[in-house]
Structure formats: structure tokens, C-alpha cells
Ligand code: UD1
């Protein structure tokens with residue numbers, strides 16, 4: 001669709017009480033600004049983000065994630081306000097949709113509703129019982145007349161319950177003409193973007209109010225707002241996944257990153273956390289397990305299992321208190337209390353309780369490779385770099401620091417000594 005998008009993200013966000021720029025706070029694993037950009041990218045290839053406060057940090061974060069996003073620096077000292085933010089912004093197409101960087105809950109279908117039709121301005125409006133804080137939309141004879149900011153309202157205007165949700169789709173040519181004409185003669189001494197509505201009405205242009213869902217247009221200004229937006233986003237993610245066939249036991253206790261994907265039929269028990277771009281394929285993730293940026297395929301994990309980034313589990317059983325990191329396990333059983341890091345383990349192998357891959361020597365990480373049908377007994381330390389070939393038995397309690405060839409038994413064990421009656425000599429009878 002030939003539409004340009006401008007995302008306003010220059011505000012200070014002081015109510016967030018944070019050293020992190022407001023729009024970089026995350027919801028379901030992704031920054032608020034990324035959520036806005038993603039919604040935008042679904043309908044546009046010309047996106048400009050307006051920045052001022054901590055601009056470099058925000059720009060770097062976005063550039064690490066996306067290509068082809070334009071940035072515009074607002075001169076917020078000289079031209080404060082949403083109108084000031086638009087000063088000097090150039091957009092490519094005939095219509096420009098203006099979004100806010102702190103509205104992460106907007107959906108593609110709302111954006112489509114706002115960009116439809118052929119009015120000169122489509123503006124988002126909400127009817128609220130308590131309109132406090134919002135600009136009031138004055139409508140006469142079903143026609144929008146103007147937007148008056150709360151601080152500039154007279155008593156009757158304050159009673160207006162139809163408010164400006166803050167998102168507009170504007171004829172680009174009008175926008176370019178109106179922005180330089182904005183003045184800051186108002187209660188806040190700011191350049192208000194909202195004044196373009198009256199300018200358009202005065203020229204007999206069409207301004208269409210588009211009634212929108214309050215939930216989607218809620219601005220996130222504080223840590224409380226952030227938490228509430230997170231709840232809404234999590235509910236959306238889980239509802240969609242359940243519709244797709246994922247079973248969730250007590251979903252309110254489950255957390256799923258918006259980048260995670262599911263295939264087949266999986267079960268998530270209560271307290272499960274799925275982070276990053278994990279992919280869960282026909283697997284059973286049990287109570288209080290954490291999966292991060294990993295692929296879990298036809299496997300079961302937990303309860304209380306932890307799979308850290310870049311792992312791939314296939315036909316594998318991971319039991320309680322087992323931690324796996326950057327490892328590929330195919331057809332493996334590791335039932336209890338183990339650390340498996342930087343390892344590749346092949347089919348039919350069993351990792352006993354208390355087994356540790358010693359992957360870090362204090363300077364660098366090293367790999368452990370374990371072949372097929374290897375039985376690693378309980379409480380072994382596997383000192384990497386290490387290769388164990390197929391069909392090997394590693395006896396319980398072994399500290400292994402040399403490769404083991406196919407078919408062998410590896411055992412390190414100091415001779416057992418028993419001293420009869422020592423207990424009674426030591427403690428007395
Ligand atoms: C704005 C609207 C108000 C509407 C409300 C909806 C104006 C004048 N008023 O008010 O009618 O009801 O949104 O939420 O537009 N920003 C900049 N540069 C600035 C100031 C703001 O980029 O100098 C950005 C902010 O980062 C934010 C967006 O613009 O993403 C809205 O700014 P905000 O200060 O929240 O506007 P409101 O005063 O709430």
C-alpha cells in the first residue's frame with residue numbers, strides 16, 4: 001500500500017522513572033517502538049521515526065533490528081510538542097499515517113481502518129466516561145470541528161467525552177503545508193499537531209472521525225501502564241496459540257515471548273516461561289520450566305528444567321533441575337540434576353544424575369561431543385574439550401578429561417578403604 005508512516009518517539013517519558021528511553025521498554029520480549037514499527041511494516045515501506053531524547057541510543061537499538069527505517073531528529077528545544085516533532089519530516093507517499101512510539105497494542109486491522117477512505121484527515125477518536133488528560137474532539141452536526149487540548153479547554157469543552165486517541169492519517173500535501181503554519185500560542189507553549197484539524201476544517205477539507213478501541217490506543221507512560229499492556233499482550237498471544245492447538249494449564253501463570261512460534265500439538269503446564277524466538281514443536285513443557293531462544297521438538301522438559309539459548313532438543317527427555325545451554329540433543333535422556341553446555345549428544349545416550357559438562361576453563365568455552373548409546377553414570381565431570389565415541393560406558397563418579405574410543409568403559413575411581421570399628425574409636429562406644 002502506498003502510505004507513509006511517521007512514528008513519534010521523541011518525548012521524554014519522565015513518568016517511566018527510568019534511565020532506559022521509554023520506547024525501548026519491552027512488552028512480551030520486544031520494545032514498544034518495535035511493536036509500533038512491526039504494525040507499520042505490515043502496511044508500509046516508508047517509515048520514519050522521530051527522536052530527540054536519548055536519540056542515539058534509540059536509533060542504535062532499532063538499527064540493530066531493522067533495515068530501511070528513516071530517522072528524523074526533532075529540535076525539541078525550539079519546537080516542542082507533537083507539531084514540532086513533525087517539522088522537517090519528509091514522507092514519500094500521498095498519505096501519511098502518524099503513530100506514537102508508546103502505543104504498542106495497536107493492531108494491523110485498526111491501522112487499516114485508519115488509512116481507508118479518501119478523507120483528507122482520518123483521526124482516531126474514543127468515547128470515554130473519564131476523558132481526563134486527552135485532547136477533546138469538538139464535533140458539530142457529526143462533523144469534526146477541532147481538537148482542543150485539555151489545558152486549553154473552557155468549562156463546556158472539558159465536558160466533552162469524545163477524545164483524540166492521538167493517531168491520524170493525513171493527506172501528505174496538506175500536512176506539509178500546515179506544519180510550518182503551526183503556532184505555539186497555547187497553554188503549554190507547544191506546537192500542537194492537533195491544530196491541523198481546525199486548519200483543514202477552515203479550508204472545507206474532510207476530516208473523518210474513526211472510532212477505535214480504547215485498549216489498543218492506550219499510551220504507555222508509566223511502569224504501571226507497562227505492566228497492564230503486558231497483560232493485554234500476553235492474553236492476545238496465548239489466545240492465538242490456544243486457537244492453534246497449544247494446550248495451556250492455568251494460562252495466567254504462563255509467559256510467552258511474542259517472537260516464539262509453535263507447531264503441532266504442544267502442552268504447556270503452569271508457570272512455564274518461553275523466551276525469545278523459541279520454536280516449540282509437538283512437545284510437553286512441564287511446570288516452571290524456562291525455554292529461551294531454542295528449538296524443542298518432540299521432546300519433554302521439566303518440571304523445573306531450563307533450556308538456554310541456541311539449544312535444539314529432538315526426541316529428548318529433560319527432567320527436573322537439568323540445565324541445557326547451546327547444545328544439540330537428539331534422542332537423549334537426562335532425567336535429573338545435570339548441566340549440559342556446548343555439547344552435542346546423539347541417539348540412545350543417557351546422562352545420569354549430577355553429570356556436569358565442564359565447558360569453561362576460566363578463559364574459554366569448549367565443546368563436548370557424545371556419540372550414540374553412551375551411558376554416562378551419575379555424578380561424572382566431563383572436562384571439555386572432549387569426545388566420547390559410540391557405545392561407551394562412563395562409570396559413576398568419573399572425572400573424564402581424555403577422549404574415549406568406541407565400545408570402551410571409562411572409569412576413574414580411587415581405591416575404596418574401609419576401616420573396621422573406626423566409628424567407635426572416634427566417637428567412643
Ligand atoms: C496528545 C494529543 C492529545 C491526545 C493524546 C492521546 C497533541 C498536542 N495532543 O497529547 O490531543 O488526546 O496525545 O494520547 O498532540 N512527542 C514527540 N515530541 C514532542 C512531544 C511528544 O515526539 O515534543 C511524541 C511522544 O513521544 C509521544 C507522542 O508524541 O509518542 C504523544 O505525545 P504526548 O506528550 O503523550 O501527547 P499528549 O500531551 O498526551
Ligand code: MG
Pocket residue numbers: 219
Ligand atoms: Mg501523553
